[in-house]
Amino acid sequence: MSSASPPKTDRSTEIARSLRDDIVAGRLLVGDRLPSEAELAEQYGVSRPTVREALKRLAAQSLIRSRRGATGGAFVNHLSYEAAHGQQITTSTLLLSMNAIPLETACEARFAMERACAPLACARRTSAHLDTMRAELARQSDAQLSDEAFCASDVAFHRALVDAAANPVLSYQLAGAVEAMQPLMNMITFTARDRARIAALHRAVTDAVEAQDAAACDAALTALERYTVELAGAVMARRAAKAPAQPGS
């Protein structure tokens, strides 16, 4: 029953999964050195290029890092928040762009999670967080700011809010949600009035966090969500009006 079935998957995929299981299950610990490519090739009964493809798969997920030289080899990576973060953003961005997700759905998810952070942020915010939020607020009032920079500032503002919750796991999760939406937001051209209103809502959030008023913060975020959806809806409607239903082929 073991060798009867022709392997449906590639050898390199199998090997990668085998090694990944070893890492996830703790049979290979952080910092451990994997056998050399030649040894792995012999162990699995394949050639070195095949092993290398498997290792590259793991490297793509930041599970291992490779160094060459006498004491080189592949080492089990310490998955930092930063690396996890980066993958989270890539995955979330693609998920959003490839699945025709209504902006409303994405917004809802994002603000739901952000509201989850709010009580913690209110309880634990430091002056550093407040300073960051106020600094971004100031930038957002600058009429010279490009739309892209405005969106970037928006992201920075919300990141500061999330970080104020002082829970790295939450920060990591939210980073994906917030930053993945930036490309979507970048498609919006903001009028001066839009910006003023968004900044005002941001100010309400900041004030609530400073006052450690979780309920007010929640309300401000809810209002911000509603306005964001409204704005985006208007943009989409305008775009749809300009390029009406795909002409049939």
Add this chain to the structure above:
Amino acid sequence: MSSASPPKTDRSTEIARSLRDDIVAGRLLVGDRLPSEAELAEQYGVSRPTVREALKRLAAQSLIRSRRGATGGAFVNHLSYEAAHGQQITTSTLLLSMNAIPLETACEARFAMERACAPLACARRTSAHLDTMRAELARQSDAQLSDEAFCASDVAFHRALVDAAANPVLSYQLAGAVEAMQPLMNMITFTARDRARIAALHRAVTDAVEAQDAAACDAALTALERYTVELAGAVMARRAAKAPAQPGS
């Protein structure tokens, strides 16, 4: 300035990044076929194995899929929720296990996000969701259940709760948080009394969802979080007592 600096990264890493950028930026759309490996090798001025390593990196992130045969090749993948999900779980699991995250922090993040789903779940739950939750509740009352199966049922219960919010983006995010914690929870041996109490709290959550009472649901989840942390804390303390501070090397 272009060729002066010796490339610090591998060629295969560069190629992978180049192709990934093409995908993320939309220059390659879902379903598009990439050039064949031989063509890519020529384009980038490298050999085919190097191209293959790059492609394997992208495959590891579910960005492409490969098929062989006359019309085969590498195609830009449609990133399904399922695939994103799987990566999310792997990443989150590793992040939790490798960063010595206090269980309290992980719990806090998870329940914060789950509470974020609660109002939506209350508003939108269908009878199917309620049925699933009640079915898992029934399983959890079975004294014959192993600890692993109990944990698995716990995960299934919370997944049903999250899915009831009817927001796929939220489901995808939460799946990582909930399932990544399962290995941690599996380390806990539950007494009959623990199980009874957890089941009771689950019942309270279910009743609140059925009654569409968001406040009660929030309260029940908060109580559940507190009890989970308490339980885990007791386990950790017992373990620490048995194996006191690492003896110096």
Add this chain to the structure above:
DNA sequence: GGTGTTTATTTGTCAGACAATTGACTGTCC
């Protein structure tokens, strides 16, 4: 004892080859 050099090990890359798979083309038979 300190310093510079050699050397062994390991990854990164290349070239060429063959097997396996799969769709498309083609020719035959009804």
Add this chain to the structure above:
DNA sequence: GGACAGTCAATTGTCTGACAAATAAACACC
């Protein structure tokens, strides 16, 4: 003319063997 089978070409999957580059340890030399 149409259905069916065989052949073919394109492409990925894998192997072999080789060389280059990096790197730390061992070693020779002063």
